[in-house]
Amino acid sequence: MTDRPTRRAYAVWLVGLLAYAVAVFHRSSLGVAAVEAQERFSAGASAVSLFLVLQLAVYAALQVPVGVALDRFGSRRMILAGAVTMAAGQLVLALADDVPTAVAARVLVGAGDAMTFISVLRVVSLWFPGRTAPLVTQLTGILGQIGSVVAAYPLVALLHGTSWQATFLGAAATGLLVSVLVLVALQDAPDGTPEPATVGLAELRRTLAATWREPGTRIGLYTHLVTQFSGTVFALLWGYPFLTVGEGLSPGTAAALLTLLVLVGMAVGPLLGRLCGRWPLRRSVLVLGILALTATTWTVVLLWPGRAPLALLIALVVVLGTNGPGSMIGFDYARTENPVERMGSASGVVNVGGFVASLLTILAIGAVLDLRTPGGSTDYSLDAFRAAFAVQYVFWAIGLFGVLRHRRELRARLARDGVVLAPLHVAVGARLRGGSAYR
Numbered sequence: 035m036t037d038r039p040t041r042r043a044y045a046v047w048l049v050g051l052l053a054y055a056v057a058v059f060h061r062s063s064l065g066v067a068a069v070e071a072q073e074r075f076s077a078g079a080s081a082v083s084l085f086l087v088l089q090l091a092v093y094a095a096l097q098v099p100v101g102v103a104l105d106r107f108g109s110r111r112m113i114l115a116g117a118v119t120m121a122a123g124q125l126v127l128a129l130a131d132d133v134p135t136a137v138a139a140r141v142l143v144g145a146g147d148a149m150t151f152i153s154v155l156r157v158v159s160l161w162f163p164g165r166t167a168p169l170v171t172q173l174t175g176i177l178g179q180i181g182s183v184v185a186a187y188p189l190v191a192l193l194h195g196t197s198w199q200a201t202f203l204g205a206a207a208t209g210l211l212v213s214v215l216v217l218v219a220l221q222d223a224p225d226g227t228p229e230p231a232t233v234g235l236a237e238l239r240r241t242l243a244a245t246w247r248e249p250g251t252r253i254g255l256y257t258h259l260v261t262q263f264s265g266t267v268f269a270l271l272w273g274y275p276f277l278t279v280g281e282g283l284s285p286g287t288a289a290a291l292l293t294l295l296v297l298v299g300m301a302v303g304p305l306l307g308r309l310c311g312r313w314p315l316r317r318s319v320l321v322l323g324i325l326a327l328t329a330t331t332w333t334v335v336l337l338w339p340g341r342a343p344l345a346l347l348i349a350l351v352v353v354l355g356t357n358g359p360g361s362m363i364g365f366d367y368a369r370t371e372n373p374v375e376r377m378g379s380a381s382g383v384v385n386v387g388g389f390v391a392s393l394l395t396i397l398a399i400g401a402v403l404d405l406r407t408p409g410g411s412t413d414y415s416l417d418a419f420r421a422a423f424a425v426q427y428v429f430w431a432i433g434l435f436g437v438l439r440h441r442r443e444l445r446a447r448l449a450r451d452g453v454v455l456a457p458l459h460v461a462v463g464a465r466l467r468g469g470s471a472y473r
Contacts, residue, residue, distance in 0.1 A: 039170075042224075043161040047170065049220045050154040051177055053113050056212045057150040058181030059189075060120045060143050061089070063205055064127075065270040066190050066289075067198075074198055075133050083400025085140045086271050090393035092144035094386050100148050101382025102238060105375060108222035109153040114213055116153070119146030121209030128202030146209075151178075152381040159369055159377055160223040165311045168366050172307030175362045179296040182269055187289060245379045249447065250371020253440035254384040257321050258364035260433025262388030264328055264426055265357030267395045269295060272422070280419035281341050291351045298355025306359045310366050315448070315455060317363050318441045322434075324360040327353050329430050336420045361388050371444075391429045398425040 064071060064085060071082050104112050123142030130136040158170050193201045245251055267273070269292060277288035310317050331353040335342050342350075364387065368380035399422040406418035445455060 039162050039166055040224075042221075045219070046161055046221050047154075047157060047174070049215060050109065050113065050157045051174055053117055053212050053216055053220075054150055054154045054174060054178040055181040055184075056208060057116065057120060057147050058178050059184050060124060060181075060205060060209065061147050062182040062185035062270055063124070063189055063202070064089075064140065066185050066274060066292075067193055067201075068271055068275060070193060070198065071136070074131070075136055077133055078404055081133055083271070083396050085137055087393045087397045087400075088137055089140040089144035089147075090389050090396070092141050093148045094389040094393065096145060096148035097152070097382035097385045097389075098242070098379060099382075101152060101379040102242070104153055104156055104378030104382070105241075109157045110216065110220045110222050112149045112153040113220065114216045116146040116149030117209050117213035117216060119143075119149070121146075121206045121213065124202050124206035124209060128199045128206060151175075152378060152385055154178075155365055155369075155381050156377055157220075157222070159374065167369060168310040169304060169307035171365055171369070172303035172310075172359055172362050175358055176296075176300045176303035179299055179358060183293050183296050187293070190285075190289065241376060242379055245372060245376050245383060248371050248380070249440045249443040250367045251380050251383050253318070253437060253444060254364035254367035254371075254380070255387040256364075256433050256436030256440060257318075257367060257387075258361045258384050259387030259391045260430060260437060261321060261324050261328075261357050261360030261363070263357075263391035263395055263429055264332070265295065265354040266388065266392040267399065267426075268354055270392070271396055272399050275414065276419050276423070277347065279414050280416045281347060283344075283347070287344075291347065294348070295351045295355045298352050299358045302356050303359035303362070306363065310363060314366075314370060317366065318437060321360060321363055321437055324356050325430060325434060328357060329427070332423065332426060336423060341416060364388075387433075391433070395425055395429060399423065 064082075068082055071085070072078065075081070100112065120143050123139045123144075123146060125139075126142060127136060127139035130139055154174055155171060158167055158174060162170050189201060189205070192204060268276075273292060273295075274288050277283045277291060278285055283291070306320060309320060313319075331350050335346060335350050338346065364384045365381055368384045369377065372380040402422035402425065403414050403418050406421055407414050448455070
């Protein structure tokens with residue numbers, strides 16, 4: 035591989051990026067149609083939460099198996115299988131008229147979604163040289179969120195202008211078009227890259243054990259958990275009802291705020307990518323800063339007397355926009371601390387963190403809303419939303435503990451190798467003067 039990415043590398047990456055953006059579109063499509071789903075399937079908040087919880091549960095449960103398969107079969111076949119599976123899920127959802135069928139549809143979407151993102155990350159790791167990889171990884175995560183913008187605007191417009199069936203048949207057709215493009219134009223790795231070796235079950239178990247024992251994998255998992263779930267829950271399902279029903283915003287304003295969340299992520303992602311490339315041993319500072327900012331802003335919103343002013347809700351959305359880019363730092367830990375032959379399984383382990391926290395939070399929010407709103411009504415009060423969103427503090431605490439614990443392990447290993455990190459202010463001053471960040 036050359037020191038600089040080739041044009042072919044960017045072309046391959048753009049195909050993978052498009053496949054990921056469409057996966058995000060499929061993933062987000064139910065969130066902006068949550069109210070319509072409750073009406074179509076005569077279901078309460080807990081039932082609609084169950085659609086998404088099972089989708090995310092399947093996504094999370096498949097991460098490690100998909101990672102292992104990715105190391106064996108490569109990105110092209112995995113992304114293709116994911117696109118076809120998600121298209122099938124949207125087709126089933128278009129025709130569904132009862133809860134069990136709708137649940138089965140979202141399970142298919144979750145299964146296909148599980149095959150996509152870490153497969154695209156493997157494309158990045160094989161096509162782009164070292165210091166470029168963090169930036170391209172961030173761009174992948176952020177630009178992929180264009181799919182949620184498509185869900186927030188064109189899909190909602192189509193849903194309101196036509197019908198449930200026409201909308202989701204169109205979503206299925208989009209997935210099939212992407213699968214054709216992947217089949218024709220995506221290449222796993224540059225020419226001359228060795229093919230993945232076939233391994234036996236015993237070797238597979240050893241590889242997975244080595245992946246998990248690596249502290250970089252585990253801090254990646256907790257980084258992904260603590261930074262990702264709040265923004266994901268807000269964007270995928272409960273943000274739109276919170277803004278419209280709880281805070282009384284118009285649908286157009288709520289959709290604009292969800293779009294702002296994506297745009298902020300697009301702006302912040304490249305910055306975090308460059309900082310990770312420049313300060314690879316200080317990545318946890320970024321993670322802890324994003325956590326502190328997110329928890330503090332949510333606390334102000336939840337304690338605000340009455341409905342929050344629009345300026346505060348904009349501030350919340352801006353902060354949540356940093357969550358997606360922050361979670362990508364977890365994959366950077368996996369990339370730098372694991373050999374390339376374990377890249378798929380390591381990325382799969384990392385990706386479990388945020389999505390397990392997200393699905394549990396989504397389920398808990400739906401349960402609390404139903405408990406605080408008798409009679410199965412969807413007219414949730416602001417106080418009900420406040421109580422529901424308070425469940426986030428549990429997962430922030432778990433993630434914080436994990437990040438601090440495994441950061442300590444990584445730094446202990448560095449110390450054994452003779453590398454001791456200087457205090458942050460000393461390191462920043464030294465780097466600005468062109469010196470060393472260590473002592």
